[in-house]
Amino acid sequence: MPQTDSDDATQVTSPAWPGWRIATATCIRFYSRLPVPALPGENPHALPDFRLVPRALPFAALVIALPAALIALLAGLAGVNALLTAALAVTALVVTTGAFHEDGLADSADGLFGGHTPERRLEIMKDSRVGTFGALALGLSLLLRVSALAAILQGAGAWTVAAAVLVAAPWSRVEGIRILATTPPTRRDGASAAVGQPEHSVLPIAYGLSGVLALLLVAAGALPLAGIVLGLAVSALTTLWLSRTAIRLIGGQTGDILGAAQQLSEIAIYLGLAIVIGWGGR
Template sequence: MTQTDSDDATQATPPNWPGWAIATATCIRFYSRLPVPALPGETPHGLPDFRLVPRALPLAALAIALPATVTALLAGLAGIAPLLAAALTVTALVVTTGAFHEDGLADTADGLFGGHTPERRLEIMKDSRVGTFGALALGLSVLLRVTALAAILEASGPLAMAAAVLAAAPWSRVEGIRILATTPPTRRDGASAAVGQPARSVLPVAYGLSGAVALALGAAGLLPLPGLLLGLALSVLAGSLLASMARRLIGGQTGDILGAAQQLGEIAIYLGLAAALGWAAA
């Protein structure tokens, strides 16, 4: 048996479901800088096994979004100007994750748009320096998120802005998992290959939990249902276009592509909500 055959056999071996608590803690630790103590029966160090663990990603995403949600609520209730309140909210998101997804977005933009061959694009993506396309992508990401959240706050109040952060956090991260599950890794030795390909059962559970969170916020009257549906649809479309571009330009996905998918998904949901609130006010 070759090394490749051995790796494929290992990936095909069904893992043991670690349980919701351990899976949630694993995702929080992987996707954020939040301190999470080791739970009984857990080995917290090293790359996680993502074949089943991302089922719990929506729960982890809610915990990761909690500091930004509280920031949005307090800033809005304090009467801070919408743009400043939204900027503080996005800052809380970035600090909590350590710019984990933003780094992937910048590397993706530099690589996909800065190289002329798959090899050169991957080489650029591995470079820690930020180029013109990466800087523009980061700037646009912050600008779009801040202005969209400010529009939500101005149109519907602090609870709506906080709810938008909660609705976007799980779904946008599952968009990255969808690409991980459906697109082959470009690098056999990359992080996205090392964590493993999610099992077929992961996406329905993860999307179901994420959708339930969004719909619950809509049912509670905190967010407009048309805006939620539009934002979720735009998020899926953005992730699909990114995955198609990655397959065409670099032959598959990398960890940076997954981070970029989260950023695009979050932006899409905020824009859908802001657009719907704007139409309702017109």
């Protein structure tokens, strides 16, 4: 049957792949406060097109996490107190990202658990003020991340805690992309809807690159395999729970939910590693 003009009009045009350099720069710029110069052929002020760009998110996440990993490594090698070293590393993560993901976690906690209807929950999530649930979520997130990293440092040393930061950074952000790709946006005019839904090839590539990094660090002896497996498994379950909870309570995902997914995943990976190392699984 011949194709009509109306058929052409309804076809969705596949985006052009911008290249790994531009895609990585776009992700760094979107997910952090790090200064990234404009590259030839890109518009740094345009809204990112996340239909293909998150393929490069693991590379961007490594750049974003590198200052925190270096701080953890140097402080750990210098014999700085484990709790202080972990606090410095988490502080570096917060500063580098401009509390981008922490803001999403706080707004998600306030909205999901502070309202009684989907409309009210979404209204709370748009409010810039932090409520009780948001403050508790932020406090617990910081406490769990610092405590887990301190336990990793005490149990396995500076190289392992730096490796933990580098592994968690890409995987946790790809978990947010997983929700973006598999859960409908609750607001058609929201940020998560505006950036576009990732294509089918994005998640396998992004997860694959993140997994390869984890395996390389395991092979180098920096991380225990059992800890990685446990951390990633808990991360996957946490993301699944968050996605289903968001669908049930607000009808889909928002940008805040994606930020919350990153935070919960990062905590899960640190906890998995800390538990296994605490058991002597070095």
